[in-house]
Amino acid sequence: MPDPRTLRLGGWALAALALAELVSVPFSISGGVYERPGVVGEPPGWLVAVVVPAFVVSGAVLVHVRPRNVIGWLLLVSGLLQVTNVAADAYGTRALTDPDGSLPWGLAGAWVASYTWFPSLMLPALVLPALYPTGRAQGRYWRWHVRIAVTGIVAAVVFVAVGGAVDDTVSFARMPWQLPGWLGYVVGIPVVVLLGAAAISVLVGTLVRVVRAVSPERQQLLWLLAVVVAMIATVFVSSRWLFALSYSLVPVAVTVGVLRYRLLGIEVVLRRTLLYVPLTLLVALVVGGLTTMLARLTPDGPLPLLLSSAVVAVLVIPVASRLRVLVDRFVRGRPADPLGVVDRVGSGLEAAHEDPVASMLEAVASATGSSYAEVDGPDGHRLAVVGQQADGTAVLPLRHAGADLGTLTIGPRPGGLRVTEPDLRMASVLAPHLAVVVRSQALTRELEHERTRVAAATSSERDRLRRDLHDGLGPSLSGIALGLEAASGALESDPAAVAPLLLRTREEAAAAVREVRRVLDGLRPGALDLHDLSGAVRDTARSLGMGASGGPTFELRAEPLPDLSPAVEEAAFRIVAESLTNVARHAGARHCAVTLARADGHLRIAVVDDGQGPNGSDRHGHGLESMRRRASDLGGSVTVGPASPRGTSVDAVLPLAGAAVSAP
Incomplete structure (x- = not known):
């Protein structure tokens, strides 16, 4: 894969190409091109100058900061396709209606404009939510969704491109080939099914993902949904510039959600919006409905308004309290139970593991939601690691019984820039438990090392005793036995030889005693069996x-x-x-x-x-x-x-x- 510098240069090159195409549009439509005979479409408005830069600049900035994040490239490609559609349509219209026919490739421009608009809208709508905010599909479900969405988009583009239809801006533009009508049903129905399935999948899957997500991913998703919902709301407004403005905010919101979501107080904005908008509607409905009903009974006087205000005062306070809890849970997610986490960690310690430190580290990473966790010994040697190296890590000391056992390093949650304060507190609670496991494993290694040392010393001592007894004491005892046997035989045949034989036997016995003492003196000290x-x-x-x-x-x-x-x-x-x-x-x-x-x-x-x-x-x-x-x-x-x-x-x-x- 290209290095980050090459990727950044490529991103800015695509942005420059898109802006150059945007600059070419005014030249293509100048001179009243859209007023010529045969031109039935409308010229592109100034709104293109807002939407296209929003996409390409946001994408280029995101590629520059996170060159390997696919989201920045999706924004760039979407903006480039949008401006290519507009520029090709404008050029094709001018070339096809030019009286002297001096401009070439007019039909090609109309042909390119006929299909480039579709992926420019479908990529951010169907693919981007599955990759947001990390640039990678989270889980098998979203990987399959991306495959289905991309397959449907590519199939639709190919079908339109080879189908013979061109953009309808110029009424007499026709491609030199035409496919049979029945092919539209054979290919079009599967394409519609794929795209429909992808649209339902992205809608339902994103809502489920928001409900299941934890901070900060939940806040990032809610931030994007809030901007998209605001954009969809402008569809029902007749003002085109309001829709274009809200649409141009989508790539900006995506970039902010990926890079700087913590700096904007997104959580505060979402909580207040979701809390006060329903409360405002509730107050308006209660006051308006009760006032209208009571006004029929007592049309004169302040009684309808006073009664409506009293009902609102009694109703809104408990509703607001309950709604605040629901909004907090929706925005922040269900708060983690520290006692429950510690209980799960304790249950994990009761089970047998080949590497208890790695098992405990996985439990800590799961409890804190960290994408990366590592335990290092006091000498800096890595004892266990979970996940891939990440930026924005936090380091906690591991201590037990006053001894420094190393450090615990945890990374931020997936997509996060740094470790949050709640996650850091949770890691601090679990660090002493991890220190106990680290210490127990160190003691186990020391015990195994000591057992090996004692076994080797015992084997060496046994070999020495066998050698000394065989080479020293064994011959001495054999000599004593032979001397006594010779003395016994000499008692009858040569009594005078008995005394010298007994003297030599006595000397052999004394030598054997000295050998026994030497062997005993050479025994391995007992202190070395107990200590190093x-x-x-x-x-x-x-x-x-x-x-x-x-x-x-x-x-x-x-x-x-x-x-x-x-x-x-x-x-x-x-x-x-x-x-x-x-x-x-x-x-x-x-x-x-x-x-x-x-x-x-x-x-x-x-x-x-x-x-x-x-x-x-x-x-x-x-x-x-x-x-x-x-x-x-x-x-x-x-x-x-x-x-x-x-x-x-x-x-x-x-x-x-x-x-x-x-x-x-």
Whole structure:
């Protein structure tokens, strides 16, 4: 489809062409053309100069602002067809009656004028209401209506164009061909049926649409209907200029209804018109009828007028009150029940959904009538979206239990320029419910992530136990069994060999005990099964009395980390736990800080205290050796040194080669 700039240029080009044709009309009818022999029609009046610019300028403005809205193009085409009909008729009349016959294409002009008037009237009457105000047919019913209307209009134009009839302005104009009369019944009846069905459909369908529509579409439709009804009323007035003026207001009203309907107080005008016009008629009928009747009984005196005024005073007040309610409901539509909306949303939450956030967002969009709705997380990541991106959106925060969970963005109703105040209030009422759903889904994702992490750690620990028992403790127990069997056999054959065999068996048993202790010492810490690395470190510090009354203060600085492999996670925890134990038992520190960060593909750990310092005691013997062994097994390192201005700093670097790449 062409870009908006090309569409705008095309719209103004069509408008310029229509105005150029309009300017050519005075030249075609000058010199008393319509007074020549054979001319039976009337010359176009000045009213054409009002109607045509109203259509083409309104259409060009609408195309310029909304180039992809079909309504602007319908107005342009309708105005262009109207002026083409007038200009072709004027030129054809001049050319056909010119005494010297110097002007060509006279019959062609009369032929074009014979059928261009029909689509210029039928397009805005039968097609435009189905597309108003968005430029798109709303629903299957209106799509079928547009197909039927366009089919009927095209069929009628083709039938008239090839039927041989020409415009009757020049009495002797005839086309060189004539179709048989029976063809008019064969083709004309289906065309009449199609156009009649389209006319009934647009009338009934528009009234039903007005009743069912909600703000602001209801006000837009009522605005158009009010102008059309005013135009139809002028048909019964003998003044042609009044009809032309009201007809020229239709395209202006369409453009205003699409672009600037909120700026004119349309709703106020409609409400007051629909309220005060019936009340005025009621008062006039009551006063006139009662006065006439009572005047027969008491022809003299003010009694008839006084009684009529009293009846009006008693009757009009309740009627006006009831009529005001009906008018408000008709103009504004039935107001939404907030409790009913919340109840429907709650019922939707009770049902099972694959994506509860998207389901809840659909309920919010439906309750507010929004054409577009979106939920974004606190990091700007889109969680769910409904509809197509629109202008004039409103953004609401999503908060639950003091936590910022992201934002809710809602768009205006279809055809609206911005979100209305009632819709914004409704969205504000539903936002906390949506925040609860967003939070519950986030907790579900965290739980699933934690379950996966624990399952992976458990599997890794099971594999390590199987390997240690098979490779270490299994051979030791087998050696003990063989030693005891050999000692039992030597009791009879070589008693002197029993003692050495039992000694070796004892050494094997001691080695097996040491292996059992090694396996037990290597078991995965239980804190890592309950928490991630940060949570396990915080839990260990709390168990050592850090952060409690009388103990050193504790601070944990943890950056977002990837999913750590069980080996890296366990080694990091053991290093931090050993360092915290040394701080609690030996350092005499008042403050301890732990930092967990990722840099250059490594996990960097820092444990800093303000205690006695590394030379204050020999507290790093076996603990330091254990930490260094765990780090070196993974290809990392551990260094211990003084902190500034006092205290000890333990720095460890562990490679993340075994870590998952996706962050939680």
